[in-house]
Structures are given as C-alpha cells and as structure tokens.
Amino acid sequence: MLIPCPWCGPRDEAEFHYGGQAHVAYPADPAALSDAEWARYLFFRDNPKGPFAERWSHAAGCRRWFNVVRDTATNEIHAVYRAGGQRPVSP
Amino acid sequence: MTGERPSPPARFEPVSDGDLRIAEVPFRTQVNLRLDPGGPAAGDIGRALGVPLPAEPGTYGSADVDVLWLGPDEWLVVGEPGRERELETRLRDAAGTGHVAVTDVSAQRTTLLVAGPKARDLLAHGCALDLHPRVFGPGRCAQTMLARAQVLLVARDGDEFMVLVRPSFAGYLVAWLLDAAAEYVSGQPG
Ligand SMILES: [Zn+2]
Numbered sequence: 583m584l585i586p587c588p589w590c591g592p593r594d595e596a597e598f599h600y601g602g603q604a605h606v607a608y609p610a611d612p613a614a615l616s617d618a619e620w621a622r623y624l625f626f627r628d629n630p631k632g633p634f635a636e637r638w639s640h641a642a643g644c645r646r647w648f649n650v651v652r653d654t655a656t657n658e659i660h661a662v663y664r665a666g667g668q669r670p671v672s673p
Numbered sequence: 674m675t676g677e678r679p680s681p682p683a684r685f686e687p688v689s690d691g692d693l694r695i696a697e698v699p700f701r702t703q704v705n706l707r708l709d710p711g712g713p714a715a716g717d718i719g720r721a722l723g724v725p726l727p728a729e730p731g732t733y734g735s736a737d738v739d740v741l742w743l744g745p746d747e748w749l750v751v752g753e754p755g756r757e758r759e760l761e762t763r764l765r766d767a768a769g770t771g772h773v774a775v776t777d778v779s780a781q782r783t784t785l786l787v788a789g790p791k792a793r794d795l796l797a798h799g800c801a802l803d804l805h806p807r808v809f810g811p812g813r814c815a816q817t818m819l820a821r822a823q824v825l826l827v828a829r830d831g832d833e834f835m836v837l838v839r840p841s842f843a844g845y846l847v848a849w850l851l852d853a854a855a856e857y858v859s860g861q862p863g
Contacts, residue, residue: 589730589744590731591730593802596821597818642816643817644744644745644747644816
C-alpha cells in the first residue's frame with residue numbers, strides 16, 4: 583500500500599506508523615469525568631467497515647503526523663490532510 | 674578530549690570500479706535546525722548560510738554547506754568535518770533571540786558515497802522510491818528506507834549519491850550494498 587504523505591508524497595506503508603482514530607478530542611474538563619466516561623475516552627474507538635478517519639505518522643520520513651480517510655475494507659485512501667485539519671466531506 | 678578521532682563507523686574496503694564507487698565519507702558536520710519558516714529568523718539564517726532554507730519538500734540548497742529539507746520546520750545543515758562549532762555559532766548568531774533550535778547531530782549519522790552509472794540500479798535494489806533522474810535528480814533528498822534501514826538519501830551531480838545512515842546501521846548497510854553490488858563490479862563473483 584502506498585500512503586500519500588502530505589509533505590513527501592506517496593511512500594511505502596512500511597515507512598509509516600499507525601496512530602488510531604483521528605479527531606478524538608481530549609475531554610475539556612478531565613477531572614469532571616467519571617471512571618466510566620474516562621474509560622470510554624481512553625479505550626473506545628469506532629470500528630467501521632468503510633471510510634475511517636485515522637492518524638498516521640511518516641515515521642521513517644519527515645516524521646510528521648497527519649490524517650488519512652481510509653476505507654477499512656478496501657484500503658482505498660479517500661483523503662489525506664494535515665494534523666489539526668477538518669475531515670473533508672465525503673462525496 | 675584526547676583529540677583522537679574515533680574510527681569511521683562503517684569500516685570497509687572502498688569499491689572503485691568503472692561503473693560504481695562505494696566509500697565512506699565519515700565525520701561530516703551535521704547541524705539540525707528547527708524553526709518556523711514563516712518567522713523572522715528564517716531570512717537571517719538563510720543569509721548566514723548563503724542559501725535560503727529550502728521550502729519545497731525533498732530538496733536541498735548548497736553554498737559552502739548543504740541545507741537539506743527534513744520537514745516543514747526542520748533542516749539538516751551538512752558541511753565538511755570539523756566545522757561543528759563554527760556552524761553552530763554562525764546559526765546561533767543569526768537566530769539571535771528568535772525561536773530557533775540548533776543542535777549538533779554530527780555523531781548521529783555517517784555518510785556513504787554511492788556513485789557511478791550503476792549507482793541508481795544498485796540503490797533501487799533496496800529502495801522503494803523512484804530514483805529516475807527525472808524524479809530524483811541532483812538537488813533532491815529524501816528520508817526513506819534502504820534495505821529496511823532508515824537513511825537520508827541525497828542526489829548530487831554526476832550520478833552521485835550520499836547515503837546518510839546511523840552508525841549502528843552502517844556496518845549492516847555496507848554489507849548489504851557490497852552484496853547487491855556484486856553483479857555490477859567486475860572481478861567479483863556475481
Ligand atoms: Zn513525509
């Protein structure tokens with residue numbers, strides 16, 4: 583699989599490190615969370631069959647983190663955008 | 674400090690054939706530079722280096738040093754051996770009070786020279802990048818994997834490549850290069 587780094591262009595997947603689901607916001611007031619809510623923030627992630635916004639790091643290249651919308655069933659990459667960016671609206 | 678140099682990390686008999694040269698170029702000065710390319714220090718540092726910080730990913734500029742793009746806010750300044758202090762001072766002076774990180778990383782990597790008409794073919798044995806001169810010609814550099822070792826690959830004029838590799842991987846990478854080179858070097862079993 584080739585992953586298009588937003589800085590370096592398409593590179594072999596072996597150069598990348600996977601970072602799990604993207605856009606999981608840190609709780610605004612962590613101290614206010616119950617143990618169950620904290621566990622949900624830490625451990626619960628979506629597991630779709632289809633497009634999934636996830637974080638990748640170009641570990642063997644420019645070492646930047648960025649976001650990828652990848653189809654978990656086909657590995658087709660629908661979008662690549664920089665860390666902190668908004669997930670593009672899918673067609 | 675005893676003033677003695679350590680041995681070169683790779684330590685091997687250089688290859689010199691009509692089509693292929695492989696040699697170690699050890700102890701080159703390497704200074705890592707991190708700053709905001711849009712900030713005020715970027716221009717001053719470019720002037721101090723004699724070449725603007727390259728903004729295009731995977732490229733480098735040259736003056737009396739090479740300035741290699743490593744990331745959108747990160748560069749590697751590479752010069753002749755023994756220039757660590759001078760370059761670090763030059764960069765710090767140019768940075769002034771700006772928000773700039775200057776780090777001597779000369780010991781982080783050694784350099785292997787791979788040159789000659791067969792250099793591209795040899796590197797392509799273990800590198801997934803398109804090394805065709807149209808794509809990866811002089812002036813281009815890339816951090817990538819060569820034979821599963823992390824390297825910084827630099828394309829220079831005349832079919833010449835610099836392969837910067839961590840010292841702990843250098844022995845392995847040289848063994849791999851010499852093995853892959855067997856078919857290109859005359860007088861060696863193929
Ligand atoms: Zn990259």
